[in-house]
Amino acid sequence: MTTLIAVVVGVGGGVGRALAEALCERGAHGHVVGLSRSRPAGWTDNDARTWIAADILDEASLAAAAARIAAIGVPDRIIVATGRLGAVGRGPEKTMRSLDLAGLTEAFTHNAAGPALAAKHLLPLTPRDRPSLFAALSARVGSIGDNRSGGWYGYRASKAALNMIVHTLAIEHARTRPLGVCVALHPGTVDTALSAPFLAGVSPERLFTPRRSAAALLKVMDALGPGDTGGFFAWDGSPIPW
Numbered sequence: 001m002t003t004l005i006a007v008v009v010g011v012g013g014g015v016g017r018a019l020a021e022a023l024c025e026r027g028a029h030g031h032v033v034g035l036s037r038s039r040p041a042g043w044t045d046n047d048a049r050t051w052i053a054a055d056i057l058d059e060a061s062l063a064a065a066a067a068r069i070a071a072i073g074v075p076d077r078i079i080v081a082t083g084r085l086g087a088v089g090r091g092p093e094k095t096m097r098s099l100d101l102a103g104l105t106e107a108f109t110h111n112a113a114g115p116a117l118a119a120k121h122l123l124p125l126t127p128r129d130r131p132s133l134f135a136a137l138s139a140r141v142g143s144i145g146d147n148r149s150g151g152w153y154g155y156r157a158s159k160a161a162l163n164m165i166v167h168t169l170a171i172e173h174a175r176t177r178p179l180g181v182c183v184a185l186h187p188g189t190v191d192t193a194l195s196a197p198f199l200a201g202v203s204p205e206r207l208f209t210p211r212r213s214a215a216a217l218l219k220v221m222d223a224l225g226p227g228d229t230g231g232f233f234a235w236d237g238s239p240i241p242w
């Protein structure tokens with residue numbers, strides 16, 4: 001019998017790790033596979049979960065990971081939870097005066113190109129004859145329609161680019177997998193390494209633990225169907241404008 005697998009790319013991150021833990025706890029999948037550049041602290045492989053090394057910017061590592069996943073089973077849920085808020089050593093740009101090619105390139109590379117390459121190698125593993133879901137974690141600030149405060153140029157624009165990539169993937173994916181769903185999801189404001197420097201003004205009710213965000217995201221994913229493919233949704237299931 002086919003083993004159905006859930007795959008979390010970026011399992012070393014705050015939300016990615018919480019998603020993998022929640023998927024293991026639910027036990028709805030025969031196996032949970034976590035991908036990241038280095039083994040997450042405290043992660044041990046067992047009957048329920050396996051860690052595989054992969055860098056979303058290294059296609060050879062993604063191809064090797066895909067081959068290992070295929071040997072374990074068929075992934076019907078793939079979540080890309082990688083992301084980067086600003087270039088290493090500096091935060092997101094507050095003004096156009098901070099823009100430079102290196103910072104913008106890094107944002108697009110990590111937030112748009114990397115998830116696109118992960119999709120290139122992992123989406124072909126999804127089943128053709130049964131429902132599946134591919135979700136990339138985006139961010140509400142990647143919404144052009146919702147942008148009222150400006151700033152964070154590279155992060156906003158690279159998440160908008162990710163949204164376009166996911167929408168385009170959804171169109172191509174549906175041609176061979178009409179039951180497949182591809183979406184971009186906003187996890188809420190979550191207390192992780194990525195957001196830590198920017199949480200000072202966030203009220204406690206708006207700040208999620210990774211565990212709470214993961215639970216909300218899985219609930220949203222469970223409720224999505226082929227009619228939702230190509231969409232951009234928040235942690236509570238509400239659609240976000242492009």
Ligand SMILES: NC(=O)c1ccc[n+]([C@@H]2O[C@H](COP(=O)([O-])OP(=O)(O)OC[C@H]3O[C@@H](n4cnc5c(N)ncnc54)[C@H](OP(=O)(O)O)[C@@H]3O)[C@@H](O)[C@H]2O)c1
Pocket residue numbers: 010011012013014015016036037038054055056057081082083084085110114137138139140186187188189190191192193194195
């Ligand atoms: N936290 C929030 O409030 C918030 C809000 C909106 C959207 N999001 C989005 O939610 C997602 C998860 O964020 P998070 O808060 O969990 O951040 P996080 O804890 O910083 O996790 C991000 C993960 O991405 C991984 N990553 C970066 N580049 C990679 C690469 N080339 N190959 C493999 N992994 C790579 C990092 O791995 P390393 O550990 O190896 O660097 C890190 O573990 C991101 O897409 C983020 O933009 C977060």
